[in-house]
Amino acid sequence: MTAPFDRAHTDDLMGYLTASPSPYHAVANAAERLEKSGFRRVSETAAWDGTPGGRYVQRGGALIAWFVPESATPATGFRIIGAHTDSPNLRVKPVPDTGRAGWKQIAVEIYGGTLLNTWLDRDLGVSGRLALRNGEAALVNADRPLLRVPQLAVHLDRGVNEGLKLDRQQHMTPIWGIGTPREGELVEFLAAEAGVAPGDVLGFDLMAHSVEPPAYLGRDRELVAGPRMDNLLSVHAATAALTAAAAAGDLGHIPVLAAFDHEENGSTSDTGAHGPLLGRVLQRSVAARGGDYEDRARALAGSFCLSSDTGHAVHPNYAERHDPTHRPMAGGGPILKTNVNQRYATDGTGRAVFAAACERAGVPWQTFVSNNAVPCGTTIGPITAARHGIATVDIGVAILSMHSARELCAATDPFHLANAMTAFLLP
Template sequence: MTAKQHVKQLLDFIDKSPSPWHAVASIEAAIEAFQFVRLNETAKWQLQAGGRYYVVRDDSSIVLFVLGHKAPAESGFKIVGAHTDSPGFRIRPNAATVSDGIARLGVEIYGGPILATFADRDLSLAGRISYSDEKGNLAYKLVRFDRPLLRLPNLAIHMNRSVNEDGLKLHKQNELLLLFAQLTGDQLPQPYFMALLEQVAGIGATQILSWDLAVYDTQKGTFWGANQEFYADSQIDNLASCHAGLQALLDDTILNNAGSTLVCAFFDHEEIGSESHIGAGGSFLSDVLQRISIATSLEREDTARALAQSFLISADMAHAYHPNFPSSYDADHKVFVNKGPVIKSNANRRYSSESVSTARFIQWCEEAGVPHQRYSHRSDLPCGSTIGPIASAKLGIRSIDVGCPMWAMHSIRESAGVQDHDYMIKVLKRFFSD
């Protein structure tokens, strides 16, 4: 498969995944043809060598694994970790309000989005609703408005004369409400919004009890550039890493010849710190690895031996050099789009990379015929973080933080290089086959 074909698959994956809940559903659909068996956390697990399994927790985090033919105590776990969530807006519980006949939805900011990029976009809603079914049982359903439903119009420059000098600044409480309808005098905003939810879900408004709804951009992903060497979409950070890990795992040669136990762990809530029962700071991954050990009759010491031989690649996007803003980068650590995966380092352990894990990743790149780059953040700017340090510390295993370089991280419309995605898939395949 060519690099462009891989990215076309990625864009389709992102466009089918407007929320973390949809992302996990898209992953489930992708693995359906590969004989993966879904495991229930409330049931007893029975696993077989060579078996393919996955576990979903709370609909937006998923761990997939292929049980290797070698005992975990002898070969460890090879883990690729990434996250399913992206920064943006989430709809409040008492969402709808009206002002001078214009209905608006109140939002909370999720993570650290670039707020100005949400202005003047064709926005809509996607996520999960919880409802009471016909028998009174609690049930859940994914919902998605496939059409532009919401908008955050800019204030005209005639009322904001300094916007081009000072930048667009939006008050987080008062100026982020999203416009969605023009109501007549007798229409109330919340019942009107509930009627829209009823329509898209096919469930009576009185049955709907609560929701997790994310705001998403309806514009589909695309290739761009004189030679179509770049691509743009929402949620590249970090669905691109999820897709790369998944494509590496689903290689037939790797699936059929797994010696070590191979794991893809994709978590929700990374953008807000990972401290939840489904985040990398929770017990999800450690629970799965522990239950693999139990199901394969490993003693406690063997489990510790397995973890001591394990390795985690934390895959999250990296900051590509932007030629319009050269002062924002350390001059000796500029990384470039389409020049290969980036090894991210930070002395204060905002990234989990260290010399040994870095050397091993460089070897895998060389063996895969893939170039690599090294990134370090400017010392006078706060550095972001990833699931790497969190999961590595919780499990006690060696880890590295890597990612494909990209522009406009945390914008509603991000960009990256076509070749880099292909490079990342190749090196992750090498990791899984080592």
């Protein structure tokens, strides 16, 4: 029997998307939810204890959280949900203040596999973090119309409807004012927004974001449109699942949330899935409970990971781009993503684990396989499997407009994903 749809979960997701315009905000908001559920932050430079309870490590745009049950031994295995906090967008260059022809502009660099045209003629805010003189960082979120990448009028490009070609350097620089650009103007503005002195800002990691809030679509409000669903939808669901598992009490394993940064550009960073962060956290968790190398090896061998990211729903206008026998539909529940060339980490054993979790949760599920003529994407799943030797399965929610500034999914699917994740983490 399928679990009834609770719109409150999707309402909460929409609030989380709005409040999380950057990976740093996404992590801060997830950490706040964990704190309210009794988790406490631990420093990577401090000694850790092995007492039961919830803990998390926060580094930049990444967060690793875990709950140690009363019955955990040094060799207790982990049940991990992996996701990522970053989304394709426009990121501010180190010397941002530029312009010409009487316009003030902000220099940006293209981050990830962005659908460039979706950023045209859209009201944009600026968010991210400011690195301060004292070694701390201040989050900043100017969540109102500040920037705009104006498209060339059709009168000056008569062939635009036969094929839009955008030069990343020439055509994607947003405007934000009139006049002569002045060095330091953007930093001064954002420092005031963050309540810090401009002279204390020695660095920054900033990006543009669409200020249009998420919204229900359709006559029956059965669709949701919003920014950064790839992949904050998974981070939000996994946070809810972890807190639910922690509230359930004693478990036969240690539930973990691993929310990485930089998935959209290859995961190779100190906060990406290719980095050592997850492995160190798992190793230190074992050691804090008195474990040695043997215990760690046993714990990892007995672990399992759900790598959760968005996937492709069948596009009604391009149905031929999809595999004819695997047709993920919006509203059909979470998708299991497979690829025999290990672009996804799923195998038959993983499929069984995921299917059993969905069955326990009363959640429908479906399968995604790429059309053989269309190159397959990838996720953090194969990285996690190869780097840590942990059995992994790739899952997610079927969406349209992936990598757009504004994506689309069924209103029911985030709720079903969270339920499936919770069942995976519970005994």
